[in-house]
Amino acid sequence: MWETSASLGQLITILIMALALGLDAFSLSVGIGMKGIRLLHIFRISLWVGVFHVIMPLLGIVIGQYVSLLLGTIAGYVAGGLLILLGGHMVVNAFHGSMTKIVDYRSWIGISIFSLSVSVDSFSVGVSLGMFNSNVLITVLAFGMCGALMSVLGLLLGRKVGHNLGEYGEALGGAILLAFGLLFIF
Numbered sequence: 001m002w003e004t005s006a007s008l009g010q011l012i013t014i015l016i017m018a019l020a021l022g023l024d025a026f027s028l029s030v031g032i033g034m035k036g037i038r039l040l041h042i043f044r045i046s047l048w049v050g051v052f053h054v055i056m057p058l059l060g061i062v063i064g065q066y067v068s069l070l071l072g073t074i075a076g077y078v079a080g081g082l083l084i085l086l087g088g089h090m091v092v093n094a095f096h097g098s099m100t101k102i103v104d105y106r107s108w109i110g111i112s113i114f115s116l117s118v119s120v121d122s123f124s125v126g127v128s129l130g131m132f133n134s135n136v137l138i139t140v141l142a143f144g145m146c147g148a149l150m151s152v153l154g155l156l157l158g159r160k161v162g163h164n165l166g167e168y169g170e171a172l173g174g175a176i177l178l179a180f181g182l183l184f185i186f
Contacts, residue, residue: 014142018142021143022143022151023150025053027154033155033160034159037159046148048115049148051144053118053119054144057126057139059126063126064128066130082125082128084181087181
C-alpha cells in the first residue's frame with residue numbers, strides 16, 4: 001500500500017510539474033497566436049514543442065542521475081535549489097519580457113528556436129528529477145504531452161483574443177516550480 005501511494009504521489013508531482021512547464025509554452029504561444037496564425041502552423045509548433053519537451057527532460061534526467069551519483073546525499077538540496085532558481089527566473093522573466101517573442105514562428109528554424117526556448121526549463125527540471133530517480137518514461141511523456149497541449153491551447157486562445165494574457169501563465173508556472181523546489185529542500 002505504501003508503494004502505491006508513493007507512486008501516485010510521484011505521478012501527481014510529475015503531472016503538476018509538466019503543467020507548470022507547459023504554462024511557459026502556453027504563455028508564449030498566446031503571444032504568437034495573437035499575431036494571427038494558421039492551423040497548420042499551430043500543428044507544427046505544438047508538435048515540435050512536444051518533441052522538445054520529451055528530449056530536453058530526458059537529457060536532463062540522464063545528467064541528473066549522473067550528478068546524483070557524484071553528490072550523494074546532498075543531491076536533494078541541489079535539485080531543490082535548481083527548481084527554486086528556475087522558478088524564480090520564470091517569474092522574473094514573465095514580467096520583463098523574453099527574446100522568444102520576436103522569433104518568426106513560420107520558419108522551421110523559428111519553430112525550432114521557439115521550441116528549444118520553451119523547453120530549456122524542462123531540461124533543468126529533468127536534472128532535478130534525475131536526482132530523485134523518477135520514472136523516466138512517465139516523466140518525458142507527461143512533459144511532452146503537456147507541452148504540446150498547452151501550446152495548442154495557447155495558440156488557439158491567442159488567435160481568439162486580442163490582449164496579452166501570456167505573462168501571467170509563465171509567472172504561475174514559475175511559482176509552482178519555486179514551491180516544489182522549497183518542498184524538496186525542506
